[in-house]
Amino acid sequence: MQTSPPAPLEAHALVKRYGPITAVDHLSFEVTPGMVTGFLGPNGAGKSTTLRMFLGLDKPTSGTATIDGRRLAELHQPMRVVGAMLDARAVHPRRTAADHLTAVARAGGVPRRRVAETLELVGLAEHGDRPAGDYSLGMKQRLGMATALIGDPGIVIFDEPLNGLDPEGIRWARSLMRDLAAEGRTVLFSSHLMGEMELTADHLVVIHRGSLLADQPLKAFIAAHASEYVRVRTPDREGLLHALSRAGLSAAPEASASDELTIPEATTDHVGHIAASSAIELSELTLVRDSLEDAFLSMTATEHGAA
Secondary structure, three states, X not given: OOOOOOOOEEEEEEEEEEOOEEEEEEEEEXXXXXXXXXXXXXXXXXXXXXXXXXXOOOOOOEEEEEEOOEOHHHOOOHHHHEEEEXXXXXXXXXXXXXXXXXXXXXXXXXXXHHHHHHHHHOOOHHHOOOEHHHOOHHHHHHHHHHHHHOOOOOEEXXXXXXXXXXXXXXXXXXXXXXXXXXXXOEEEEEOOOHHHHHHHOOEEEEEEOOEEEEEEXXXXXXXXXXXXEEEEEOOOHHHHHHHHHHOOOOOEEOOOOOOEEEEEOOOHHHHHHHHHHOOOOOOEEEEEEOOHHHHHHHHHHHHHHHO
């Protein structure tokens, strides 16, 4: 019987306790190659603890966190398999970026040429001889990414890689992660910037209080947990209210605008047809959908209230 290869990253019944505190609670998920997987959760949800267990920095209380089916300590050349950035500040401030990467490359058995290649890749080629302590937070983030990529790994883990980046840097980081995934690599990243998560991720793993809430494509997550409604503006709000009521639709007047209505569970085509049939003028007809941030906050608020 043929078995499928192990997932590049897999958490199975993962538990981590610190005394009486359970940081990760029977967490199971897989991260597959060829897509960008976003790792979401409120502060204290257990994201960083989970990433540290994948990388062998924290030992699970029970369960497993494996890379290509093995613990990181069992990998022959781990730097060529997985690269990670958990803290961009984890570099000696007096060491230049080039010296830092050279030391990392030597420790991992990586060719020296990768130093120049990764500095170029992250946009630091002209700053490689500067001490890391002189770098801005955004430049340190780029150096942290270079450190993760020095071994040209097939699996990449970034914890909050967008912190400190300016808009151009955020766009660059987004493109980098998507390019890595397009090459067939496995990319897992966490971020509290919901707008950027929505623009970057293909798939989401969402945890709360150490437990799994969702493991699904980003579009499916938004569709399942977000709401939408039609917003209209009209000089004849009362007339439209009556027309909508006759058609079996409920609408709520906006207290802040005398000409605005919100209509749940409706389409713009349907509302527009009702207005046209009643000869009611519309100055706006818009379908409003919740964002990823709205869906995420709604979901975690529900879980918090149920606890």
